[in-house]
Amino acid sequence: MKITGNSIKVGYVLDYEGKLWRAMKTQHTHPGKGGAFMQVELRDIRAGTKQNVRFRSADTVEQISLEFKDFQFLYKEGDSYTFMNTESYEQISLGVDMLGEDQVPYLTDGMMVKVESFEDSVIGVTLPQMVTLEIAEADPAVKGQTAASSYKPAKLSNGVQTSVPPYIEAGTRVVIRTEDGSYVERAKD
Numbered sequence: 604m605k606i607t608g609n610s611i612k613v614g615y616v617l618d619y620e621g622k623l624w625r626a627m628k629t630q631h632t633h634p635g636k637g638g639a640f641m642q643v644e645l646r647d648i649r650a651g652t653k654q655n656v657r658f659r660s661a662d663t664v665e666q667i668s669l670e671f672k673d674f675q676f677l678y679k680e681g682d683s684y685t686f687m688n689t690e691s692y693e694q695i696s697l698g699v700d701m702l703g704e705d706q707v708p709y710l711t712d713g714m715m716v717k718v719e720s721f722e723d724s725v726i727g728v729t730l731p732q733m734v735t736l737e738i739a740e741a742d743p744a745v746k747g748q749t750a751a752s753s754y755k756p757a758k759l760s761n762g763v764q765t766s767v768p769p770y771i772e773a774g775t776r777v778v779i780r781t782e783d784g785s786y787v788e789r790a791k792d
Contacts, residue, residue: 606666608658609641616648616719616726618665619656623648623726648726651700669719669726676714684710686718686728695725702728708761709734709781730781735790736760738775741767754786 611617615626624645633639641658658664674686674695683696684707695718699707709730710716717729741757754766757773765779767786776790 604666604668605663607660608662608664609639609660611641611643611658611664616667616669616721617645618667619645622650623667623721625727627653667721669721671717671719671729674716674718674728676710676712676716678712679710686716688718689715697725697728701725705784706730706781708763709736709779732782733778733780733787735776735778735792738767738771738773738777741771741773741775 606615609631611626611629613626613629617624617626625648626643627646628644630642631639632642638659640660643656643658644653645656646653673689675689677685677687677694679685680696682698684698684702685694685696687694702710706728711734714734715731718725719727719729737760739758739760739762742755753769755769755771757765757767757771759765759777759779763779763784765784765786767777771777771786771789776792778787778790779785780787
């Protein structure tokens with residue numbers, strides 16, 4: 604499906620210059636002189652290389668329609684992560700390059716994910732938007748910091764560093780956004 608350059612959003616998969624690219628960042632810019640454009644950071648799905656491209660509103664690019672299937676994360680073996688199709692019980696193993704180094708720490712046993720494929724070839728995995736994890740370490744709250752909306756550093760059970768409100772202590776279960784590792788709320792379980 605053809606789309607205009609100014610309608611590209613983060614996460615779109617595009618056919619650009621004969622390769623498959625994923626839009627990682629977008630920024631709409633309207634300079635004082637000249638026409639507006641969309642500055643897009645693209646990552647080559649197969650090679651992993653990145654490039655920045657400017658798309659004017661008159662430019663068109665092909666957006667790729669992906670097939671999504673539900674898979675369950677089973678286990679990690681070395682640098683390989685094994686997933687199982689919940690309908691056919693078919694298993695696939697993917698490397699860190701396919702998952703993304705920033706998403707790997709959030710994988711937990713039994714987690715349901717969406718596997719993206721194009722022309723029967725797996726091109727990526729989408730994790731749930733939020734996961735519940737336990738705080739492993741948190742700095743003690745400093746008296747008087749509760750008046751302003753301040754955050755303190757904390758380490759999650761998966762080893763990822765994040766910032767949490769001052770009242771959160773070690774051992775507390777919290778909801779974390781997998782996209783950027785940010786704190787959402789205290790877990791309700």
